[in-house]
Amino acid sequence: MHNVIIxxxxxxxxxxxxxxxxxxxxxxxxxxxxxxxKGTIVNGYQVLGSEYDLPFLIxxxxxxxxxxxxxxNWTRKLVVDKISKIAPNFNFINTIHPSAKIGKDVxxxxxxVIMPGAIINSNSLIHDFCILNSNSILEHDSVMESFxxxxxxxxxxxxxxxxKFSSICLGASLVNGIEIGEHTVIGAGSLVVDHFGNNVIxxxxxxxxxxxxxxxxxxxxxxxxxxxxxxESFEVIPSNLSV
Numbered sequence: 080m081h082n083v084i085i086x087x088x089x090x091x092x093x094x095x096x097x098x099x100x101x102x103x104x105x106x107x108x109x110x111x112x113x114x115x116x117k118g119t120i121v122n123g124y125q126v127l128g129s130e131y132d133l134p135f136l137i138x139x140x141x142x143x144x145x146x147x148x149x150x151x152n153w154t155r156k157l158v159v160d161k162i163s164k165i166a167p168n169f170n171f172i173n174t175i176h177p178s179a180k181i182g183k184d185v186x187x188x189x190x191x192v193i194m195p196g197a198i199i200n201s202n203s204l205i206h207d208f209c210i211l212n213s214n215s216i217l218e219h220d221s222v223m224e225s226f227x228x229x230x231x232x233x234x235x236x237x238x239x240x241x242x243k244f245s246s247i248c249l250g251a252s253l254v255n256g257i258e259i260g261e262h263t264v265i266g267a268g269s270l271v272v273d274h275f276g277n278n279v280i281x282x283x284x285x286x287x288x289x290x291x292x293x294x295x296x297x298x299x300x301x302x303x304x305x306x307x308x309x310x311e312s313f314e315v316i317p318s319n320l321s322v
Contacts (some may be wrong), residue, residue, distance in 0.1 A: 080106040081143035083172060084136065087157055088121045092148035095192055095211075096122055097151055098174040099146070105172070108140050130158070133166050137216040142168035147190060147208065152226045152244045153262075153295040159190065171208070181210075182219065197229075200237075215247075218255070230267070242277065246298055251286075264298045 083099065088110040099107050109120055113129040120126075127136055136142055137203050147162070149155040162169055163308075171190035174183065179193045182201035189207050196214040199205065203217055204224040211217060215229035218237040223229075227241040230248045234257035241247065247260045249267040253259070258274045265271055266282025275281050280298075281288045292298075 080104065082106050084108055084111050084127065084140075084141050084142055084145040085124075085148050086111045086130070086162065087148035088115050088119070088126055089148070089150075091150040093122050094194060095148040095174060096124070096148050098176045098192065098194060101177050102174055105144070105174075108136075111145075111250065127212060130161050130165055133162065133169070136168060137169075145171040146172060146174055146192060148192070150210070150228075151297060152228055152246055156226050156244070159208060177242075188225070194231075214238070224261075248282075248298075251282075257297050262292060262294050263286050264292060 083105040085095055085107060091298045092110060099105055099239045107124060109125045109127040111128060111130060111133065112126050115126040117128050118127055147155050149158050155274040166167050173187060173189060173191045175193040176195045177197045179197040181199050184201055185199050185203050191205055192260060193211050194213045197211040199211065200217065200219040202220045204222045206223060208226050209223045210228040212229055213233040214232045216234040217223065217229065218235055220237055221235055221239040223241045224243040226243055227245045233247045235253045237287045238256045239253050240258040242259055242261035242263065244262045246264045248265060251265045251267060251269040251271065253271040257271050259265065260275060260277035262278045263275050264266045264280045265286060266280065269282045269286040270284040273285045276289065278292050279288045280290055
């Protein structure tokens with residue numbers, strides 16, 4: 080199996096790790112994360128350094144590719160650009176959890192993450208660096224442009240078009256034939272029955288535009304940091320890998 084690394088050691092990175100392990104196509108050697116101390120153990124794997132350590136890591140561990148495990152669409156793009164400058168020929172792989180269902184004649188680019196229970200039905204097109212979260216649905220003949228994402232349990236009917244960097248949040252539903260513009264966010268639990276253009280936030284049932292949105296504006300909630308006292312009772316299993 081080819082050696083790969085995961086960029087991002089957050090909770091999303093842990094889910095990507097699970098996808099790769101369950102898939103069984105690659106050997107994960109560790110995480111790369113600029114915000115974690117080198118040598119930190121996450122789910123039994125070491126944080127090997129930052130993106131600037133990538134040339135060294137590629138040579139030392141014969142790295143053949145990796146996945147950018149960043150949930151925020153715009154931040155994921157910035158990390159991809161950074162990696163591409165440091166290692167221009169880096170191979171961004173797709174990971175597809177075994178419980179995901181991929182229909183007939185689905186086309187997919189690179190760097191995509193398809194999580195447990197996700198469904199992509201026939202004749203759909205997924206461009207690059209998209210995320211289909213757990214139990215999300217992209218119905219037949221739909222298109223996701225690069226860096227778009229579907230949150231858990233969101234559902235897109237047939238012939239839906241999602242523009243670049245668009246985000247469909249938790250449990251939102253889009254009826255057949257809907258078009259969503261670039262950098263647009265559809266809020267959690269929304270029912271979308273109209274088209275929406277670029278750079279807006281919309282939510283509700285039926286969904287309505289709430290306001291304009293800036294490129295790169297954060298839309299994911301930030302989890303609260305666990306207190307050290309909450310973690311003291313847990314055993315940390317060291318990794319055999321050392322750098």
